[in-house]
Amino acid sequence: MPISPEEKDNVKVVVRVRPLNKRENELKSKSVVSTNGNQIILTHPLDEKQPKTFAFDNCFNSSETTSSDQAQVFDDVGTDVVQNAFFGYNACIFAYGQTGSGKSYTMMGSPENQGIIPMLCDAIFARIETESSELTQFKVEVSYMEIYNEKVRDLLDPKSSNKRNLKVREHTILGPMVDGLSVLAVSSFEQIARLIDEGNKCRTVAATNMNTESSRSHAVFTIRLTQIVSDLQNDFSGEKVSKISLVDLAGSERAQKSGAVGKRLEEGANINKSLTTLGMVISALAERNSKKEKFVPYRDSVLTWLLKDNLGGNSRTVMIATVSPAADNYEETLSTLRYADRAKKIVNHAVINEDPNAKIIRELREEVDNLRQQITETRERQVETNELRERLAESERLIEMMNKSWEERLKETEMVYKERQKDLAEIGISLAESGIKMEKNRFYLVNLNADPSMN
Structure with a gap:
């Protein structure tokens, strides 16, 4: 199958304005944001300055009478991403905004109003159902991780309760990757929804003054869609593989305003570091396209290192900027x-x-042979040898995974699920499909949250 020509494509940017929340209404804060088609107008709270106007690909304003719902946002943002994935393009959607501006709601939603991630997964399996045939087959794999205090944790690993941090490195063939990250095979939307739900339970969440359900980590949910097309006449089959990265960034905030102290303050510093680096990467890429080649500091934070392909690389990318309309949040907006x-x-x-x-x-096999040769030649230099052994183990794991049949991969996903349920039961949490299943002589602590997706 011929490789298609490269397509240049600007990052699509949409803005979503949420309604005033309970805290802002109690402060009697007035709205300083309005929209006019694809334009957003920001007025200074004291009317001291000329209103600032920005134009984007689309604006969704839930703070005015022309309310925008989750389905509207998905139709504009998610539908194209699904279409591109089936063509074989990599894609990325990331939500950016201050704490409490509606990022997690936009990306994950609630049971009653699903967000982009569950709606997109549902749309993928609905399309697979209509397009699958004897000549066209599909495979879907997923991973889910969080970046917390510049460390990466697997949200789908049953052993994640021990807070094992994973290493990020630049693979010579696959680019930036996370060593040992679970990549699970899935065959239905129900299975993927269950994994998302379990991953969300593991996310690091803490309250700040800005938002009582503040997500303190960046979450990256990745879907890998493989399309296998067969030509029986010529005894030939080919594949298209696309990777969809769905990113819910931690909220940006000012320490003084968020009331963060101690550990929360340290978290905020790390969050702001990665978001500042993301801003520097975006600025460098924006300037690079208009001027001479400019250094892009991808590796200054774990977040930007892992999003390298999605920013200025091989991907069709959408940024959703979420903002509060309140005068109190003028500077952040x-x-x-x-x-x-x-x-x-x-x-x-x-x-x-x-x-x-x-x-x-x-x-990968060539790399394994090279690494074995290097280990033999560097036995005396222990530190270097350990690093080579780690790289060798990860490459061997990847080869083993890629050589397994699809049926074996699906069985492994089911085994991981059972192992997770067993681990949860051992620490006193027993989950039934309908919710918590009570057992005799056991006591339960249940984390109920005002944001249902964070229960």
Whole structure:
């Protein structure tokens, strides 16, 4: 199958304005944000300055009478991502905004109003059902991780309760990757929804003054869609593989305003560090397209390192900027809109990913042979040898995973699920499909949250 030509494509940027919340209404804060089509107008609370106007690909305003719901946002943002995935393009959606501006609600939603992530997964399996045939088959794999205090944790690993942090490194063939991250095979939307729900229970959440359900970690949910097309006449089959990264960033906030102290203050510093680096990457990429080649500091934070392909690389990317309309949040809203305005200038270079597996397996085997040779030659230099052994173990794990049959992969996912249920039961949590299942002589602590997706 021929490789398609590279397509240049600007990052799509949309803005979502939420309604005034309970805290803002209690403060009698007035709204300083309005929209006019694809334009958003920000008025200074004291009317001291000229209103600032920004133009984006789309604006959704829930603070005015023309309310925007979850389905509207998904139709504009998610539908194209699903379409591109089935063409074989990598895609990314990431939500950015201050704490409490509606990022988690937009990405994950609630049981009554599902967000982009569950709606997109549902749409993928609905399309698989209509397009599957004897000649066209599909495989779906998922991973879910959080980046907390610049450390990566697997949200789908039953052993994640021991807070085991995973290593991030630049793989010579696969690019930035997380060593040992669970990649689970799934065959239905129900199965994927169950994994998302379990991953959300593991996310690091803590209250700040800004938002009593504040997510303190960046969450990255990745879907890998493989499309296998067969030509029986010519005894030939080819693959298209696309990776969809769905990112719910931790909230940006000022320490003085959020009331963060101690550990919360340290978290805020790490969150702001990664978001500042993200801003620097966005600025460098925006300038690179208009001027000479500019250094892009991807590796200055774990977040930007892992999103390298999605920012200026092989991906079709959407940024959702979420803002509060309250006068109290004028500075944060202005900062978010400026951030989003810069992101519009980023140009990605997306290609259709066809027939990569055979090439990747061959290159991984060559790397394994090279690493074994290097280990033999560097036995005396212990530190270097340990690093090579780690890389060798990860490459061997990847080859083993890629050589397993699809049926074996699905069985492994089911085994991981059973292991997780067993671990939860051992610490006193027994989960039934309908909720908590009570057992005799056991006591339960249940984390109920005002945001249902964080229960």
